[in-house]
Amino acid sequence: MTEETRLIHSGLAQTPLARTVGPPIQRGSTVLLPNAASLYDDDAQVTYGRQGLAAHQALISALAELEHARGVTLYPSGLAALTGALLAVLKAGDEILVVDCVYKPTRRFCDRVLRRFGIQVRYFPPQLGAEALMAICGPSTRLILLESPGSLSLEFQDVPAIAAAACQRGILTLIDNTWAAGWLFKPLDHGVDISVQALTKYVGGHSDVFMGSAAAKDPKVVEALDAGVLDIGWAVSPDDAYQMLRGLRTLPTRMARHDQSARRIAAWLSERPEVASVLHPALPGTPGGEIWRRDFSGACGLFAFTLKSASPPATAAFLDALELFGLGFSWGGFESLAIDCVPQLANRLAPDAYGGALIRLHVGLEDPEDLIADLLRGFAAWGAAA
Ligand SMILES: Cc1ncc(COP(=O)(O)O)c(C=O)c1O
CATH class of the missing domain: 3.40.640.10 (Type I PLP-dependent aspartate aminotransferase-like (Major domain))
Incomplete structure (x- = not known):
């Protein structure tokens, strides 16, 4: 064999592999078959x-x-x-x-x-x-x-x-x-x-x-x-x-923390004068709460609330003042996120069902008290702009 061929055939997969806790990450398009x-x-x-x-x-x-x-x-x-x-x-x-x-x-x-x-x-x-x-x-x-x-x-x-x-x-x-x-x-x-x-x-x-x-x-x-x-x-x-x-x-462990923190923040929001309603199934009176209690073993970190003013500049002021809640789509990560939902409701059968600014929060794994302090910053800016 020439050195070129030896090089091409050197360093190929070894079997058997050492046993690790997780599976091996096998990168392969070609699978070599025995015969x-x-x-x-x-x-x-x-x-x-x-x-x-x-x-x-x-x-x-x-x-x-x-x-x-x-x-x-x-x-x-x-x-x-x-x-x-x-x-x-x-x-x-x-x-x-x-x-x-x-x-x-x-x-x-x-x-x-x-x-x-x-x-x-x-x-x-x-x-x-x-x-x-x-x-x-x-x-x-x-x-x-x-x-x-x-x-x-x-x-x-x-x-x-x-x-x-x-x-x-x-x-x-x-x-x-x-x-x-x-x-x-x-x-x-x-x-x-x-x-x-x-x-x-x-x-x-x-x-x-x-x-x-x-x-x-x-x-x-x-x-x-x-x-x-x-x-x-x-x-x-x-x-x-x-x-x-x-x-x-770590899914169950993270989910429990998301749930606990989101419930804390949802309950706090429901007492705020700036908030018209909170859509979290664990809060008494939220539509769908009885289905959630019957069928689900808990909640995640994703829920929504409506601000009392529907003014787009006030909503933007609220979101722009947040420092810990990132402004971004997606959810489920360790970090907290917020979005204005209203532009996404346009092609629904009842696009204006919420009658005001609908904000979605994803409550991440941070300390919920720090997240509450962040929301207070948002409300101060919202109050100044509303
Ligand atoms: C409810 C829901 N389903 C599906 C998806 C799509 O997931 P992916 O971004 O991995 O395509 C998303 C993404 O935001 C979602 O919120």
């Missing part, structure tokens, strides 16, 4: 890296544990998980009913892409009960898309009742379960067919990795999701899969 007979034997082994290697398999099994699922598929973002799962089970001529409080990019996909492929899209108000929802289903309704609670204005849907009624009619249900992070609510145990989450949020937990998952129990749905990934070609990097697995280890 010619295995080349096309896809059922027995992974034959190509896109099918997922050690870190992917470990993440999939941990997520199956989290979501009480039989099968989990991974996607390069939460939005890709939602769109990928929808494409895996819908076909031209179907109709999909979508809850009106759905994440805005999911709505954009339904309006622009699903409609282009001949799928009818209708929106329904999140308050609609199971019976009323069944009454508006038509013969071609194939799927009901839920997001409970809505990630801006916290509308809870009666998911178990809707899933049971839809199942009787042979209609699939899919939920965006990101708020619960797969931890606080187990949609598959309540009859939902597909539970999707943006792992980017609480599972990742550090605002630095994108990924999404779709989980299912029914073997036919699992098969359809797997085929969708295979056909479309979604793949995630093993480094990202490892990061998600690392985030998952």
